[in-house]
Amino acid sequence: MKSRDIDSLLQDSFSGDPPTAAFRARVLRDSTAAFQRARWARVRWHWGVAGAAAILLMGVSFLVGRLTVPRSPIGGVAPAAQSASTAHEVAVSDDLIAWLDAARLFKQLGMEDRMARAIERAGKLGRHHSTSAGHAPGRVVAAIDARSVEEDKNPVGLAILPRLYEPIRSVDGIMASSLGGHNDASESD
Amino acid sequence: MDGEAERFVIECARDGRQEAWRELFDWHFNAVHGFCLALTAGRQDLAEEVAQQVFVTAAGRIHRFRSEQGTFRLWLCGIARNRYLALEAKERRRKRHETRPGREDARSIGRGAPETLVHETLARLPLKYRRVLEDKYLKRLTMKEMAQVDGGSIEAIESLLRRARDRFAPIYESLRNEG
Numbered sequence: 001m002k003s004r005d006i007d008s009l010l011q012d013s014f015s016g017d018p019p020t021a022a023f024r025a026r027v028l029r030d031s032t033a034a035f036q037r038a039r040w041a042r043v044r045w046h047w048g049v050a051g052a053a054a055i056l057l058m059g060v061s062f063l064v065g066r067l068t069v070p071r072s073p074i075g076g077v078a079p080a081a082q083s084a085s086t087a088h089e090v091a092v093s094d095d096l097i098a099w100l101d102a103a104r105l106f107k108q109l110g111m112e113d114r115m116a117r118a119i120e121r122a123g124k125l126g127r128h129h130s131t132s133a134g135h136a137p138g139r140v141v142a143a144i145d146a147r148s149v150e151e152d153k154n155p156v157g158l159a160i161l162p163r164l165y166e167p168i169r170s171v172d173g174i175m176a177s178s179l180g181g182h183n184d185a186s187e188s189d
Numbered sequence: 190m191d192g193e194a195e196r197f198v199i200e201c202a203r204d205g206r207q208e209a210w211r212e213l214f215d216w217h218f219n220a221v222h223g224f225c226l227a228l229t230a231g232r233q234d235l236a237e238e239v240a241q242q243v244f245v246t247a248a249g250r251i252h253r254f255r256s257e258q259g260t261f262r263l264w265l266c267g268i269a270r271n272r273y274l275a276l277e278a279k280e281r282r283r284k285r286h287e288t289r290p291g292r293e294d295a296r297s298i299g300r301g302a303p304e305t306l307v308h309e310t311l312a313r314l315p316l317k318y319r320r321v322l323e324d325k326y327l328k329r330l331t332m333k334e335m336a337q338v339d340g341g342s343i344e345a346i347e348s349l350l351r352r353a354r355d356r357f358a359p360i361y362e363s364l365r366n367e368g
Binding site for chain 1: 202205207210211214218219222223226227231233236237240241244245246247248249250251252303304307308322325326327329351354357358361362
């Protein structure tokens with residue numbers, strides 16, 4: 001091809017009317033709007049993907065966490081029960097301890113009749129608890145906090161009570177220990 | 190405008206910057222409109238419809254543009270060709286309903302091929318050659334104006350124009366032989 005041919009070819013190719021300013025402005029406006037729409041669609045898509053990935057990650061983490069926790073065998077002893085049985089301990093109700101504390105207080109104050117009633121209530125609670133827990137009647141586990149024992153000024157009780165949790169012993173024994181050798185059976189009868 | 194600058198602007202547009210898109214629009218609108226006129230064999234209404242669809246489509250899909258597969262202008266020309274073919278097919282179907290079978294309007298089919306080849310050749314040229322040819326034939330600038338815009342001498346512009354024509358000829362011939 002000669003240079004002149006190229007020249008005429010190019011001139012013919014661009015011989016049409018140039019686009020009007022109105023048309024150009026309209027195309028620019030429409031294409032810019034499409035540009036913005038596409039941009040927001042991509043932003044929404046990215047956020048959606050990120051959210052889905054976060055949810056998936058949390059789900060996988062939760063499942064992995066659940067699977068890594070050792071499960072107790074079916075029919076076996078639960079870890080809490082196992083530790084309690086190995087320590088020969090049974091939890092007793094707070095009411096029983098409260099009544100024993102009250103009886104001790106009444107004794108210190110010299111209110112014998114009130115002390116007797118408190119011991120009676122404690123005895124009933126202790127027997128009820130031991131029966132419902134499946135132990136032999138009249139036997140419960142003392143769960144007296146060591147701090148309350150140490151705060152006790154009674155030298156007889158301190159000598160008898162254990163430092164932490166008492167092994168299995170009779171309700172009467174517990175009460176006697178708590179009250180400094182007082183036997184509720186003899187009092188209540 | 191060189192290749193690096195265009196790539197940078199395209200990257201900005203892909204990141205969602207509106208002013209980058211406007212820059213690209215300014216660079217390519219007139220030439221793409223000319224290509225659409227060539228495609229439609231001078232039918233102004235159809236050319237405008239195709240040009241509008243080209244830029245709306247390109248704005249929505251600019252994140253799909255891959256510079257390693259060709260120039261941005263060539264990508265726009267590809268969109269224009271596809272949109273034109275779709276509009277042509279739609280128009281043919283409509284006319285087939287309106288007229289008797291076998292009397293298909295042959296006016297638009299196969300027309301405008303040389304002009305289309307010119308635009309496609311330009312789109313394949315390096316930017317500096319494409320720019321100087323478009324300045325002369327599309328914007329119809331004089332040598333003096335081109336030298337002022339470019340910041341060089343008239344002799345340098347003439348030399349650049351000569352080299353651009355030399356690069357244009359073999360690409361045009363190969364495209365015509367392919368067609």
